[in-house]
Amino acid sequence: MAFLCRSAASLLKSPRAAPAVLSACRLYSSGGQYEYILVEKRGEKSDVGFIQLNRPKALNALCDGLMKELKQALDVFEADGEVGAIVITGSDRAFAAGADIKEMQNKTFQDCYRGDFLAHWNRVSQSKKPVIAAVNGFALGGGCELAMMCDIIYAGEKAQFGQPEILLGTIPGLVSKVYPVDQLVSEAVKCGEKIAANSKLVSAMAKEAVNAAFEMTLAEGNHFEKRLFHATFATGDQKEGMTAFVEKRKASFQDS
Numbered sequence: 035m036a037f038l039c040r041s042a043a044s045l046l047k048s049p050r051a052a053p054a055v056l057s058a059c060r061l062y063s064s065g066g067q068y069e070y071i072l073v074e075k076r077g078e079k080s081d082v083g084f085i086q087l088n089r090p091k092a093l094n095a096l097c098d099g100l101m102k103e104l105k106q107a108l109d110v111f112e113a114d115g116e117v118g119a120i121v122i123t124g125s126d127r128a129f130a131a132g133a134d135i136k137e138m139q140n141k142t143f144q145d146c147y148r149g150d151f152l153a154h155w156n157r158v159s160q161s162k163k164p165v166i167a168a169v170n171g172f173a174l175g176g177g178c179e180l181a182m183m184c185d186i187i188y189a190g191e192k193a194q195f196g197q198p199e200i201l202l203g204t205i206p207g208l209v210s211k212v213y214p215v216d217q218l219v220s221e222a223v224k225c226g227e228k229i230a231a232n233s234k235l236v237s238a239m240a241k242e243a244v245n246a247a248f249e250m251t252l253a254e255g256n257h258f259e260k261r262l263f264h265a266t267f268a269t270g271d272q273k274e275g276m277t278a279f280v281e282k283r284k285a286s287f288q289d290s
């Protein structure tokens with residue numbers, strides 16, 4: 035948080051940063067100049083910053099360009115003295131279906147590690163102003179995490195939250211459910227079968243991240259999880275999982 039405050043303050047004070055903020059202000063006052071998001075001020079007093087993710091054909095998959103624009107819009111709203119709260123939403127069908135799998139498919143571990151892939155995704159949790167997620171439809175993987183980074187989540191009746199990364203050969207992917215007594219054991223076995231059909235190597239990495247988090251601060255846990263996520267890009271199973279998604283077929287994991 036201290037870092038955030040400093041970075042926001044430096045945006046406001048630094049003469050070099052000021053033009054960036056001003057030009058970003060123009061972006062939402064003139065409207066329509068972002069490619070992947072819609073940005074405006076709402077509310078009777080125009081005191082609510084409103085950001086709508088807008089990649090309908092890709093179910094608002096969070097491509098790099100979208101995340102950069104989201105950061106830019108948050109910077110603008112943080113610098114705007116009128117804005118007291120920020121709402122992030124998607125479409126009726128999807129809040130966001132996760133990180134962009136087509137962009138990630140061919141990334142290597144080296145690409146992820148060198149570029150500190152997804153490091154800037156924490157921007158939302160660093161906002162000094164309260165952020166409300168208004169979630170309709172799919173909120174999966176990074177989309178679910180984006181909602182969780184907000185301070186408040188309002189969900190539509192058909193919202194679906196999930197962490198399906200394990201299906202792509204990467205982490206995380208843990209789900210919990212409640213069942214009637216007589217169905218519990220068979221449903222638990224079915225769940226075990228689903229987990230066992232995924233990469234055993236990557237499942238172990240997901241468990242390692244969760245277990246390690248119990249012994250760490252939140253920042254350390256996030257960092258460790260991100261590094262393990264990067265490490266999945268060194269596996270054949272991540273390549274298989276993401277390629278299978280793009281080729282619209284079932285993945286065949288080799289635990290390698």
Ligand SMILES: C[C@@H](CO)C(=O)SCCNC(=O)CCNC(=O)[C@H](O)C(C)(C)COP(=O)(O)OP(=O)(O)OC[C@H]1O[C@@H](n2cnc3c(N)ncnc32)[C@H](O)[C@@H]1OP(=O)(O)O
Nearest residue numbers: 091092093095131132133134135136172174175176198199
């Ligand atoms: C890195 C971590 C963060 O920690 C991640 O976020 S990994 C990504 C996690 N998310 C997922 O695994 C969800 C992937 N999407 C789906 O499973 C399905 O698309 C669905 C959300 C269940 C919806 O299925 P439906 O059959 O209704 O629609 P389509 O699959 O035909 O999707 C329509 C269109 O959107 C593209 N798309 C959907 N999700 C993504 C994505 N995450 N990245 C890139 N593109 C995505 C999909 O490919 C279709 O486009 P088309 O290929 O037809 O041009």
